Amino acid sequence: MMTAFNLQNIPPQRRGRAWVDALNEFFYAYDADVPDDFRIGKLTGAQVGSLSIASAACDAITVRRERSQISHDGVDGYFLLLPVNRALSFSQRGRTTPVTRDEFSLVSASLPYEYMQNDIAGLDIAIIPGQLLRSVAPSIDDLLAKPFGKKPIDRLFIQQAKTLCREVTSFDVEAQEVASRHMVELLALILDGADAQSHATPIRQVHKRQIVKLIERHHCNPGFGLEDVVRATGLSPRYIQEILAGGGSTFTQMLRLRRLQSAKILLNARRGNRRSVIDVAYAAGFADLSYFYRSFKQEYGHAPNDEVP
Incomplete structure (x- = not known):
């Protein structure tokens, strides 16, 4: 299923609310703080099997995933964030992580988190089902809200994931499925390597x-x-x-x-x-x-x- 949304045809006074509604519909339930002069918001994406993949840009916003929403929708997934043009910030489990345009990070949608951007910014996004990611990266929950991007394999993943997020609506169904599977497999290799860098033997x-x-x-x-x-x-x-x-x-x-x-x-x-x-x-x-x-x-x-x- 393809999605394309743009605030340009929405009356200015309704744009902030309309943007939050669009995010809730495509991904899952959030609360959000948007400024009164919120004007810019556009999103293109697709549901590829059980994954949600999108590219978006919007004005300054703070998004919170609250326990009440988690209890209501029961979503079990991981939110992959790839900033496009400026640093953004994730906060989960007491850890706040700035994420630059050359990095990526993940948080769990089944735990409260906060996402913050202070200006107009673009971001590429994927929601990966929890069972799928845990099956290939069992230690994922130890690696939440941490930045990745220093290693060559990280940079390769970032390039491929951003391309998929931005071009997914132009792929045919078979290409979407193949590209998304490769993305998850490469992500698993990175997370597995990150676990290997821990203090455990x-x-x-x-x-x-x-x-x-x-x-x-x-x-x-x-x-x-x-x-x-x-x-x-x-x-x-x-x-x-x-x-x-x-x-x-x-x-x-x-x-x-x-x-x-x-x-x-x-x-x-x-x-x-x-x-x-x-x-x-x-x-x-x-x-x-x-x-x-x-x-x-x-x-x-x-x-x-x-x-x-």
Whole structure:
């Protein structure tokens, strides 16, 4: 599906609101601060399979992804930002990152974040599904709101990704799919290399990827737990916890968050079916309904029953 939007035919007093609405429709829900004299906004893009790819330019704006929006739409994806002509800024998990036109950065759409630009700026954008990116880059959540651009492979990716974002509407369907797949594969190589530059030893990096992949593959099984990872990897429970502690998490926390993300997606898909919250909880991997209710409310601020499709 192709999209083209331009504010030039919108009355000046309505342009700020119209731009925010256009972003919400093409990507997902945001709150935004726009100045009274907001005038410029244009976007061209396409939905390529499960990816959203676009090129945009607009006046100064601050965009916030809030917990209320995350809880409402249940989007599980990663926002890839490539500035075109001036530095922009991302903020997530307490980290604020300026991103220059020779860099790129990512944030998670399933966590609150803020995006800021102080003047007219262009940006190339892709929204990559969470399950897809985690399957090829298991450590992505440790690399959010960080700038990339110093290495030759980074620069190659930036060139190719910007070309795809700007030209995607001129590609035929087959070319869109091939180019977007290559973009994700190259991004995975970069993120894998960035993980290798962490303080963890190479062998710990390999083990962490094994653990994250097992969680991604089996988290919806209510019987899956730490002992299954021990059996599959041959690692001790203590060593597994030490590896995950390096990223600021525990096995239980990582597994619970992944199950909650799946539950949110299933709850938001209930518009076309009559699936109960109990069914959703079990399908997402929760065997204990009380634990599911407590965890969901702690993470998203409301009960699963209040999740509106």
